Amino acid sequence: MPRPLSHIRVLDLTRILAGPWASQTLADLGAEVIKVERPKTGDDTRSWGPPWLKDRDGRETREAAYYLSVNRGKKSVTIDLSKPAGQRLVRDLAAQSDVLIENYKVGDLARYGLAYDDVRRLNPRIIYCSVTGFGQDGPHAQRPGYDFIFQGMAGLMSITGERDELPGGGPQKVGIAVTDVLTGMYASLAVTAAIAYRQVTGVGQYIDLALLDTLVAFNANQISNYWCSGEIPKRYGNAHANIVPYEVFAAADGHIILAVGNDSQFASFCRVAGRRDLAQDPRFNTNPQRVKNRGILIPIVQEIVRQRSKGDWIDALEAAGVPCGPINNMKEVFENPQVQHRGMRVEIPHPAGVACSTVASPMRFSETPVTYDAPPPLLGEHTREILGGVLGLSDNEIDALAAQGVV
Numbered sequence: 182m183p184r185p186l187s188h189i190r191v192l193d194l195t196r197i198l199a200g201p202w203a204s205q206t207l208a209d210l211g212a213e214v215i216k217v218e219r220p221k222t223g224d225d226t227r228s229w230g231p232p233w234l235k236d237r238d239g240r241e242t243r244e245a246a247y248y249l250s251v252n253r254g255k256k257s258v259t260i261d262l263s264k265p266a267g268q269r270l271v272r273d274l275a276a277q278s279d280v281l282i283e284n285y286k287v288g289d290l291a292r293y294g295l296a297y298d299d300v301r302r303l304n305p306r307i308i309y310c311s312v313t314g315f316g317q318d319g320p321h322a323q324r325p326g327y328d329f330i331f332q333g334m335a336g337l338m339s340i341t342g343e344r345d346e347l348p349g350g351g352p353q354k355v356g357i358a359v360t361d362v363l364t365g366m367y368a369s370l371a372v373t374a375a376i377a378y379r380q381v382t383g384v385g386q387y388i389d390l391a392l393l394d395t396l397v398a399f400n401a402n403q404i405s406n407y408w409c410s411g412e413i414p415k416r417y418g419n420a421h422a423n424i425v426p427y428e429v430f431a432a433a434d435g436h437i438i439l440a441v442g443n444d445s446q447f448a449s450f451c452r453v454a455g456r457r458d459l460a461q462d463p464r465f466n467t468n469p470q471r472v473k474n475r476g477i478l479i480p481i482v483q484e485i486v487r488q489r490s491k492g493d494w495i496d497a498l499e500a501a502g503v504p505c506g507p508i509n510n511m512k513e514v515f516e517n518p519q520v521q522h523r524g525m526r527v528e529i530p531h532p533a534g535v536a537c538s539t540v541a542s543p544m545r546f547s548e549t550p551v552t553y554d555a556p557p558p559l560l561g562e563h564t565r566e567i568l569g570g571v572l573g574l575s576d577n578e579i580d581a582l583a584a585q586g587v588v
Contacts, residue, residue: 184211184549189376190571192278193217193255194271194295196224198328198358199392200284200312201251202365207280207372208254209542209551215278215567216252216558217271220259220586223560224248237534244533249557253529253539256555256563259588266587268293273572276303280372284312287322297387306385308375310368316391326392328358335360335396340403343418352416364395425471426450426482429508432491439486440504444468449501454485529556564588 189212193204201216201224208214218224230245258274261267272294275281281300283290290296297309311317314326332338332354342353371388379385397404403414406422414422419438421427426447427440441447444460444467451460459465459481464474471478486494491507498505509517515526528536537556544551568574568588582588 182549182552184552185546186373186376187211189213189280190278191215191280191282191372192271192274194281194283194285194290195312196284197226198251198361199364199368199390200282201226202362203310203312203368203372204255204282205251205253206365206369206542208555209544210373211549212280214255215274215563215571216255216257217260217262217274218257218560220261220561220588223257223259224252226251227560234531234533234537235535242533244531244557244559249537249539252557253537253553254555255558256567257558257561258564258567259561260564261587262293262295264585264587266582266585268295270568270572270582270587271295272300272303274567275300275307277571278304278307279376280308280310282310282312282368282372286325287311287313287317301385304385306379306383308372308379308385308388310372310375310388310390312364312368312390312392314392316394317389321393328360328392329354331360331392331396335393336400336403337396340400340414340416340422342416344416347418350416350418359399360392360396363399364390364392367395420475420479423472424468425475425478428479430483430486432486432494433489435491436508437486437491437494438506438508439482439498440506442504446503447471450498450503453497453501453503456481456485527553529553531556532559532562561588 186207189207191204191207191212191214193200193214193216195201195204204214204216216224222228226248227243227245229247231241232246233241234244234246234249236242260270262271275295291299297311300307300309313322314331315321315324333352338352338354341355343350345351368388368390371390375386375388403422406412406414419429424442427442428438429436430439439450441450447465448460451457463470465471465478495505495507507513514520523541525541527539527541529539531537539553541553542551565576565579568579569576579588
């Protein structure tokens with residue numbers, strides 16, 4: 182069955198996380214993604230283990246879990262870009278591609294004749310997406326950058342973590358490289374928008390994605406709060422700046438998340454808690470009043486919640502329509518019946534002779550469903566297929582390139 186991007190070929194010159202996340206999303210949508218890697222070593226994340234995928238005999242392969250998480254559905258071609266012959270191969274592939282995604286340092290690919298202007302001369306319809314830390318221009322454009330740095334620079338850590346005056350207070354980073362994942366998502370969205378534009382106009386274009394820009398935009402309502410109030414947002418730990426009660430509470434045997442989003446839900450919580458009086462108290466009967474009197478209300482709710490087990494609370498609150506939930510570890514996530522029903526764990530046969538587990542795409546289409554036909558490729562697994570099938574090189578020509586260390 183054709184998928185949304187089955188007609189699209191993507192030349193993937195990215196590594197680590199942000200760029201590969203973008204190209205994996207495009208692969209999920211059906212694009213043919215040709216991942217160009219360094220001979221012998223490949224994408225840096227191939228060596229980011231343990232943990233490693235284990236073969237059918239339980240022995241560790243050299244396929245790192247990190248690499249496996251962002252490279253399904255792609256074809257791996259090994260080409261040495263430092264060699265002129267390798268540069269020619271990549272230019273030839275670019276001439277036969279619809280999209281090129283890269284995350285080299287600003288200006289690096291120009292040394293190889295692979296800057297946007299170079300590729301556009303070969304292929305005027307190319308959609309060329311660059312993913313960098315700070316973007317293609319500006320005073321910081323030449324700087325390298327990592328997720329941790331951007332979580333600090335973009336303000337996310339200023340609003341993440343417990344309040345300074347409480348135990349454990351201080352800035353915290355999010356527990357995943359959220360900057361890279363979000364930038365990859367924006368990159369894939371930008372590419373698909375450019376494809377739609379090209380279908381109408383026939384014109385390709387250049388896309389400049391910066392990790393810093395992405396995380397600044399991600400702050401969304403917190404920035405709007407600051408602009409409207411003039412007050413700098415601060416850390417609230419697990420609490421919410423604008424909604425109360427909306428945080429983690431200790432039950433008798435663990436913790437639950439209570440996320441009361443409106444006055445009706447608060448009244449329902451109070452009914453379940455046996456404290457209808459709180460919903461009628463003028464200090465708490467509207468959300469603005471609850472936010473204003475947070476310091477009074479939260480200790481009351483804490484005392485109420487710790488009287489019952491987390492299971493009792495979740496069952497009762499869910500029945501009453503009050504948003505709540507547990508704090509699951511990764512094992513518990515995939516034991517959740519809703520997660521299981523949605524098929525969020527997918528097994529793809531791997532050349533190591535075992536199933537490679539992958540997290541399903543959250544995109545669900547009625548007519549063009551995402552399929553999982555190909556596992557993350559072995560290093561150079563498709564070199565002959567691509568050089569022969571796309572560029573028309575003979576086996577002898579490929580053998581000669583291999584003998585020279587080009588592929």
